[in-house]
Amino acid sequence: MLELIDVHTYYGNIQALKGISIHVEPGEVVTLIGSNGAGKTTTLRTIQGLLRPRQGKILFEGQDLSSSSSPEIVRLGIAQSPEGRMIFPRMTVLENLEMGAFHRQDKAGIQADMERVFTLFPRLQERIKQKGGTLSGGEQQMLAIARALMARPRLLLLDEPSMGLAPMLVNQIFSIIHEISDQGTTILLVEQNARMALTVANRGYVLQTGEIVLTGSAKELQVNETVRKAYLGEE
Amino acid sequence: MKPWQKIVLYLAIVYFVLLLGPIAGLDLPRILKEIAQSPSLLITQLLVGLINGAIIAIIALGYTLVYGIIELINFAHGDLYMLGGFAALTVVGAFGMQDGAPFISAIIPMLVALLVAAGMCAGLNVLTERYAYRPLRNAPRLAPLISAIGMSFIFQNLGLFWGGLRSFIPIMGNTAAAPKSFPDLLPRIDIFRSLGIDTKVDFTTKDLIVLVVAVVLMVSLNWFVQNTSAGKAMRAVAQNRDAAKIVGLDVDRVIVLTFLIGGALAGAAGLLVGLYNNTIVFTMGFTAGLRAFTAAVLGGIGNITGAMLGGVLIGLLSALSDQYLSSRWTDAWVFGVLVLILVFRPSGLLGENLQEKV
Numbered sequence: 127m128l129e130l131i132d133v134h135t136y137y138g139n140i141q142a143l144k145g146i147s148i149h150v151e152p153g154e155v156v157t158l159i160g161s162n163g164a165g166k167t168t169t170l171r172t173i174q175g176l177l178r179p180r181q182g183k184i185l186f187e188g189q190d191l192s193s194s195s196s197p198e199i200v201r202l203g204i205a206q207s208p209e210g211r212m213i214f215p216r217m218t219v220l221e222n223l224e225m226g227a228f229h230r231q232d233k234a235g236i237q238a239d240m241e242r243v244f245t246l247f248p249r250l251q252e253r254i255k256q257k258g259g260t261l262s263g264g265e266q267q268m269l270a271i272a273r274a275l276m277a278r279p280r281l282l283l284l285d286e287p288s289m290g291l292a293p294m295l296v297n298q299i300f301s302i303i304h305e306i307s308d309q310g311t312t313i314l315l316v317e318q319n320a321r322m323a324l325t326v327a328n329r330g331y332v333l334q335t336g337e338i339v340l341t342g343s344a345k346e347l348q349v350n351e352t353v354r355k356a357y358l359g360e361e
Numbered sequence: 362m363k364p365w366q367k368i369v370l371y372l373a374i375v376y377f378v379l380l381l382g383p384i385a386g387l388d389l390p391r392i393l394k395e396i397a398q399s400p401s402l403l404i405t406q407l408l409v410g411l412i413n414g415a416i417i418a419i420i421a422l423g424y425t426l427v428y429g430i431i432e433l434i435n436f437a438h439g440d441l442y443m444l445g446g447f448a449a450l451t452v453v454g455a456f457g458m459q460d461g462a463p464f465i466s467a468i469i470p471m472l473v474a475l476l477v478a479a480g481m482c483a484g485l486n487v488l489t490e491r492y493a494y495r496p497l498r499n500a501p502r503l504a505p506l507i508s509a510i511g512m513s514f515i516f517q518n519l520g521l522f523w524g525g526l527r528s529f530i531p532i533m534g535n536t537a538a539a540p541k542s543f544p545d546l547l548p549r550i551d552i553f554r555s556l557g558i559d560t561k562v563d564f565t566t567k568d569l570i571v572l573v574v575a576v577v578l579m580v581s582l583n584w585f586v587q588n589t590s591a592g593k594a595m596r597a598v599a600q601n602r603d604a605a606k607i608v609g610l611d612v613d614r615v616i617v618l619t620f621l622i623g624g625a626l627a628g629a630a631g632l633l634v635g636l637y638n639n640t641i642v643f644t645m646g647f648t649a650g651l652r653a654f655t656a657a658v659l660g661g662i663g664n665i666t667g668a669m670l671g672g673v674l675i676g677l678l679s680a681l682s683d684q685y686l687s688s689r690w691t692d693a694w695v696f697g698v699l700v701l702i703l704v705f706r707p708s709g710l711l712g713e714n715l716q717e718k719v
C-alpha cells in the first residue's frame with residue numbers, strides 16, 4: 127500500500143533521513159520506533175508532502191507521491207494526527223472535525239464519519255461546542271486523531287499519540303487505535319512508547335539517527351535483545 | 362507588572378495628562394459647558410465619529426486579515442485604499458457625474474465605481490502578494506516588511522501619476538498632487554427633521570447610506586469568515602498553518618483569498634470616503650493607513666471583531682477631540698490612548714492568547 131524506497135530528507139544542509147526504506151501493507155498496523163531525534167516525525171512529514179525527499183521514492187498504491195502536494199496526498203487517502211496535536215485552538219471541536227473533512231463533498235459520508243468518531247471518542251461529543259484550545263491535553267489528542275479520521279483515510283499516520291498522557295489514558299488511546307485498525311484502516315504508528323506500540327502493531331521498524339537499523343514482526347522485536355535494552359528499558 | 366510599578370505608572374500618566382492636557386485642549390469646565398449648551402452637537406459629533414470609524418474599520422480589516430494569516434503588517438494597504446478612491450473617482454467622472462447630480466442617475470455609476478474600485482484593489486493586492494511578499498515568505502521577518510513599505514511608495518507614486526492624467530480623466534483637475542474633489546452624489550435629506558423630530562442633530566441620508574454600506578460590508582465579512590468553508594479555511598490557516606497543511610488545505614490559495622478580500626474592502630472604503638468627504642488626495646492612504654493599523658492593533662491584531670471595535674473607537678475619539686479638545690492635537694490624543702491601552706493590554710482589547718496545550 128505504502129512504500130518508501132531509499133528516502134533521503136534534509137533540513138537545509140542537515141540530513142535527517144539517510145535513505146530509509148519501509149513498506150506498509152493494507153490492513154496492517156506498522157510501528158516506527160526510535161529515540162528522540164531519530165527522524166520519526168520527519169518520516170511522516172515526508173510521506174505527507176510537507177517535506178520533499180531529496181532522493182528516493184514514495185509510492186502509495188503504486189502512485190509516486192514525491193511530486194504531489196499535501197492537499198493531493200490527503201485526497202488520495204493519507205491523513206495524519208501530528209506530533210503535538212496541532213488542533214485549531216480557536217475553533218470548536220465540531221469545526222476542528224469539519225476541517226478534517228475539508229476536501230470531501232459527500233455530506234452523508236461526513237455525517238456518518240462524525241458519528242463514528244463520536245462513538246470512538248464520546249468525550250468529544252460532550253464537548254462539541256468547546257474551543258479546541260480549552261480542551262485538556264488528552265482531549266486534544268483525541269481530537270487530533272478524530273480530525274484525521276474525518277478525512278476517511280485509507281492510511282492513518284499517528285505521531286506519538288501517547289505523548290504526555292496519563293497511563294490510563296494511554297491504554298484508552300491504544301485500545302482505540304486497535305479499534306480503528308479493526309474497522310479496516312491501515313495505520314503507521316510512530317511511538318517512543320515502544321512497549322505499547324509493539325502490543326498493537328503487526329510489524330515494526332527501529333529508526334536510529336535517520337536509518338532503519340532493525341525490522342521484524344512485533345513479536346520478534348519484543349524479544350529482540352537490542353530493542354529490549356534500548357527501547358523497553360529492560361536489563 | 363508588579364503592583365507598585367502599576368501605581369507609579371498610573372501616577373505618571375495622571376501627571377502627564379494634567380501637565381500636557383491643557384495645552385492640547387483639555388479644559389474640562391469649558392468642555393462641560395459646551396456640552397451643556399448644545400447636547401445635539403455632541404450627538405452629531407458622535408455620529409460623525411461613528412461613520413469615519415466605520416470606514417477606518419473597513420481598512421483595518423485588511424490589516425488584521427493579512428496579519429492574522431501571514432503575520433505581515435501590510436504597509437501598502439492604506440495606499441491601496443487611496444488607489445480605490447482614485448478608481449472610484451475615475452469611474453464616476455467617466456459617467457459624467459458632477460456635484461448635485463440627481464441621486465437616481467448616480468446609482469448605476471456608484472455601483473460600477475464600487476465594483477471597479479473593489480475589483481482593482483483586490484487584483485492589485487493579489488499581485489502584490491504574489492510578487493512582493495510570497496517570494497519572501499521564508500525570509501527573515503523584516504524582509505517582507507521592507508517590501509511592503511516599498512509597495513506603499515509605489516502605490517503612492519501610482520496615485521500621483523494617476524492624478525496627473527487630466528487629459529484622459531478631466532475630473533482629476535489641473536494639478537497632479539492637489540486634492541481632487543469628489544462629486545457629492547448622495548442625497549442630503551435631514552433624517553430627524555423630515556421625520557418631524559425637532560432636533561439640532563445633523564444626520565442626513567448621506568450619512569445613513571455611508572454608515573449602512575460600511576456596516577453591511579463588515580457584517581458580511583464576519584459572516585463569511587465564520588460560516589463559509591472558505592472562511593473556515595482562512596481561520597484555520599491563521600490559527601495554525603502547519604495543521605492547516607496537514608488536514609490538506611491549500612495554504613497558498615487561502616492566502617490569495619485573504620489578500621483578495623482585504624483588497625476588495627480597501628477599494629470599497631476608497632469609494633465610501635470619496636462619497637463621504639468629497640475629497641481625495643494621493644497621500645490620504647498614509648494617514649488613513651496609520652489610523653486603520655492603529656485600530657487593528659487596538660482591537661487586537663488578527664482579530665476581526667477587534668478591528669471593527671478599534672476602528673469605531675478611533676473614529677469616535679478623533680471626532681470628539683476635533684470638536685472639544687483641539688483638532689491640531691487629535692493625532693496626539695488618539696495615539697496617546699493607543700499607547701495607554703497597549704501598556705495595560707499588550708495584545709489589544711480583544712486579543713486573546715489561547716495556546717495549544719502540550
Ligand SMILES: Nc1ncnc2c1ncn2[C@@H]1O[C@H](COP(=O)(O)OP(=O)(O)OP(=O)(O)O)[C@@H](O)[C@H]1O
Nearest residue numbers: 137140142160161162163164165166167168169318
Ligand atoms: N525544522 C527543522 N530544522 C532543522 N532540523 C530539524 C528540524 N526538524 C527536525 N530536525 C532535526 O531532524 C532530526 C530528526 O527529527 P525528528 O523530529 O524527525 O525526530 P523524531 O524521531 O520525531 O524525534 P522525537 O521523538 O523527539 O519527536 C533531528 O536531529 C532534528 O534535530
Ligand SMILES: [Mg+2]
Nearest residue numbers: 166167168209
Ligand atoms: Mg517526533
